Amino acid sequence: MKYLARTTDGRPLLGDDDGFVPLSSAVPAASSVRDALSHAASGTLPDVDDVPADRIDRQHVRFGPPLERFGKLWGIGLNYAEHAGDLDEQRPDEPASFLKPSSALTGPGGPITLPPTDQTDGVTAEAELAVLIGRECRDVGEDAVDDVIAGYLPVIDMTAEDILQRNPRFLTRAKSFDSFLVVGPTIAVPDEPPALEDVTVRTIVNETVAAENEVRNMLFPPREIVSFHSRVMTLQPGDLFSTGTPGAEPIEPGDHVRATVETIGAVDAPVVR
Template identity: 45%
Template sequence: MRLVTINCEQQEIAGVVTPKGIITIAQINQLFSKSWEIEMFPLITKGQIPEMTHWYNSGGKAQLEALTEEAIPFEQAIFAPLYRYPAKIFGIGLNYKNHAADLSEKAPETFPASFYKPATAIIGHGDTIVIPVQSEKTTGEAELGVIMGRECENIEPAQWLDYVAGFTTIIDMTAEDILRQNPRYLTMAKSFNTFISFGPQLITPDEIEDIMRLKVRTVHNGEVYAENTVSNMTFPPDFLVAFHSKVFKWLPGDILSTGTPRAVHIQQGDTIECQIDGFMSLTNPVSVSDAKG
């Protein structure tokens, strides 16, 4: 099942993707006598996605595909971030060796390199990334995102999918010139407004045959700047979820951004995309803070 969040009558509501467009959860509730949450974050935090997935795979998919007139056409949909206020946005740095080379650093081998981002940095598909006045060199990084669906601590890698709601596309921004001044400036370099875009789709784990075979691409102004396969990560997603569950408690709706093949310098007028096999592309234009000009 593929879920999205769209702007509908000044509200950000969740919907299911069909070949003809999007059927909102509100429509599903009305048409099929369901009582699921109509917004993505409570849909996740109240543990309703597994129930929805079971319904979808047990006949719901065919029922939704028959609703051709009710579907909101993709070209009319205004996508929003999947949700806005997770408890944690946890990022992994230098998880592909090529990206470590970009920063003239050695890829971590003992523990994953990690950082937090504030929820106030979140934007969605089509929103503008704004380069802050403090930075002369900001980079964008396409990444595979993991969305946690259940609370967990002290789990093993083999258990990880039991706690995952789904996967998504992410573009993570870094004020690279600030970071290069001092590695302790990492939090500042990662935290500016508009510095993480995620969505437009949440894809449930049952839709993905082999997560390790997915290709992640950073696309800059329509050209593939870098690509790599999840299997080439130093620390793969199952390890990352399990390892960090022994450091802190994962909560439903937490976002794990698993690292980028390479970061690309972005400037005024650019467009950056995260492309992952089987996912709708996440695309954002780039602007510069008005304070610069």
């Protein structure tokens, strides 16, 4: 597994489990992580062992968001049958997708800032596996999706459930407050197309696992999600798909939320108001 990342001061990095090197030392033409997404999608990122630079230990890196600017931020609702049942929702026949604004995104460590209680007093946090697009594409078949995916990362998605319960047409507002999408510190770039079925996604609040499930139990797996939406619109490097949560957990100021995606990574953030 390789990783693409950025420091808090914007320096792009390439890494593996043993540490990180400056991205420019590995891909001289890449001045940003975005410049390397096509290499990640095509499998042409070099091995860190072959890069003429000293590794920096992960513990000594302060990570910011892995991209300075993401593209379209897609979310997929009700993508685990068990979660849909918990919400008394009917199992969808097609991906129940929505878009979030770029202003909702914040980097690893957050914080997750809850809106004033007169706007919402019922926010939940949801761990999700996210898929990052690395190459512009349209009408991609499921068998070709791996050629356009740059990598994967953990995210924490938030929902103002009380707003949503008043009217399902309020979904955009319920999902769009500032800091309502926390992205992980690194983009995981597998050396081979990954078998995601056994990957477990966990929502953890205050060190307690609130919900967990395996990707195999998604109604619409990640490759199908990308293929489906590529028939709706052109997908571009930096577009992100949050593929749904195994379960949501109410959060309050003082809580600490963690999303873990097995083999991919983890991200956490404190909750404040």
